[in-house]
Amino acid sequence: MNILLLLIPLSLAFLGGAVWIFFWAVNHDQFDDLDTPALVPLDDSPRREDPPS
């Protein structure tokens, strides 16, 4: 059962990491508009250089 002492902290670390990544994504506008980005792949023309933001 000693393997638990390694695996459980590991799983908790993964959990914390996943939450952190998700929070980052939410804070960086990734979930604000779920409708518009669906259209981008339909566009054939080469994409204009994104301005630095």
Next chain:
Amino acid sequence: MRPMCCQGCRAAAEWIEQLGLGGYYELRTAPAPKPDAALTHDSWRNADSARHVIRDLGEGLRETLLLIEGVRCSACVWLIERALGAAPGVVSVQVNAVSRRARVIWQDAKTSLPLLLQALSRTGYGALPLDARGLIDLRRNESRDALKRLLVAAFGAMQAMMYAAVIYAGAAETLDAASRELMRWLGLLVATPVVLYSAQPFFAGALRALKGRRVGMDVPVALAIAAVYAASVLEAVRGTGEVYFDSVSMFVFILLAARYLEMRARHHARDLTDALARLTPPFAERELDDGSFSRVGRHELRAGDRVRVAEGGIVPADGVLLSERCRVDEALLSGESAPVTRRRDDLLIAGSVLEDGPVLVRIERVGADTALAGIAALVGRAHAERPRLQLAGELAASRFVARVLTLTALTAAAWAIVDPSRAFTAAVAVLVISCPCAFALAVPAALTRALGALARRGVLVVKPDAVQALAECTHALFDKTGTLTETTLSLADVRTFNGGSHEAALRLAATLARQSRHPVARAIAAAHPGPDSAAVSDLTTHAGMGVSATIGGRALRLGRSDFALAGKLLAREYEDAVLLADDDGPIAAFRMGERLRSDACAAIAALQSQGITVLIASGDAPAKVASIAARVNVGGWCARMLPADKLAWLTELRAGGARVLAVGDGINDAPVLAGADVAIALAEGAELTQASSDIVLEGGRLEAIASARDIAKQTLAIVRQNQRWALFYNLAAVPLAALGFIPPWLAAIGMSLSSLGVILNALRIGRSDPGPRAQQDHAAPAAAWPRPAA
């Protein structure tokens, strides 16, 4: 290239093509409305006006939020992002198709707000900078917070379940005491963020409810979470009894998921309905002492100012006409479908659209004193008197909780007498198993599903409690202009003079009319598809008057009677008709009528077959209302009603015990919508109307009302089923828990199964009839004439 309606559109299309933005035409699913050419953007150069709408981000960066008019589909978003993003000095552009807002960040040194607005209007979109306060977007924060809480709850519940499973499985086999202890503490570790962070909205809501001396759904939920969590923590520390960390975090997760879905549906509908700022123009042209004009903000206008209103412009405040005569479209305010003629010294109402101009107006009343503001106040009052339907649901929930708490206390007391060592465990088991999980889910799960099913049919529910009211309504009160009828005009009557043939007169008129984009001209042109008369020369459009041309050697004029007859007099009855005349006199008179919406008859018949009494209330003339009422087979109607009259009629109906469903589109309908049990506004109607409605109908499909009512009824039935099921489950499980027969793992399974049952049952709503996709509807009203931007 496809045929264009005018040179302006051709130029715009070529410009779009040149910029390499031709993909717009491949992507768009609905034609874009025409921009309001009269709008000049230079006024935003004024530092005072701009200060309200521009936020300084520092380092030379400025941010502004634009409400973009005429975003019909996602292709528009694509075009706006590209066109605006290509403008020099623009750092970033974010357009949201659903909320019709663009957030633009630009470099102050390289560009300015007027330049950006110009770039947008060249693309074909009118934009209104929103107040800088809108930049701190409360709604965005709310949605982000909810998403984070939901995810923390999901992860926490998942992990807690895993650790709990070890304990439950270990109970049957051999699990050493140390590992068991470890799993309990791990459960505490993952459940704590769920309770302290994710469940915060429940605690906050419960606190608010208690402060307001109400017991809503939040109070029982918060109480259950707190009690079960506290009991589990106590047991974990003592290391004796059972822990329920899995149950409590799963409970939080399920409830948050229901709430999140509800919130998204609410936001989506709200996005479509808040733009009251556009009802009156933000600027007016005020005459200075030396006779010149200067642009001032609307709020700077004072009674006694003389302002100029251009053709197609909106009257900024109530005032008296100083020019000889003009025609104004007061449809938004009075419901009158035809433009009315106003003469010198007549009153013009703020918000009405000038059909011909320019005219001079002396301002009489401004701001809160205007008729428009009066209607808005009426809306506010009607809102305050609105029936509170969900109160019943909250009452039932709070009664339920009171019973559960009593039961818990009774269990603890009974066990304290029989066997004090088991009192605590049994009391917590009762609380867990009867915790209002299924009960709390019954309404949100059904409602969320119903809102989704309705949205797919083009019915956007703004206020969720409208679903119940919709199912229970007994009367339907329709507005006529723009609701039962289309907003476009159609040719109703042709009368020829001197025995000429209708066909010949119509052909001549249509030939001339095709030169103009005026709604009346388009109606005449549509009445005669062609071929046009040959040998046309000297075609000239006279703004606000009509069209003239020479056909086969005859000098013809089509338009207002005084223009067409060149000063000759005709019987007064033809004064408001459109005349076709040559130098010898009148040839034909055309009268415009309204066209019934294609599905109006079917929609009303469907409602009547459901046993609903359909009524029509209109501000229009009795003859017009009578003819429409006869065509849609409606017996009860009233004409010449002002907004206050409509509201009075509605109040009378409701006093007689009727539950009234009101359908409307214009500003004049806003008060009646606000006072109705359930209010439906058309998406193409005025913004104020949508703001005071419960349900917004996309694409003007009236037929959707009847099917929406079916779904609403089904929803209510499912809610009742769910509540009954939850009650049954509780009745069956609670006695067992109270007797101490239910171990924690069974409680957890029971809770999830009962919740699952409720959700699966809710999924049945709206399945029988899949309904047409809303997407297809966007293409349908291609022929519709865009309303004048209000």
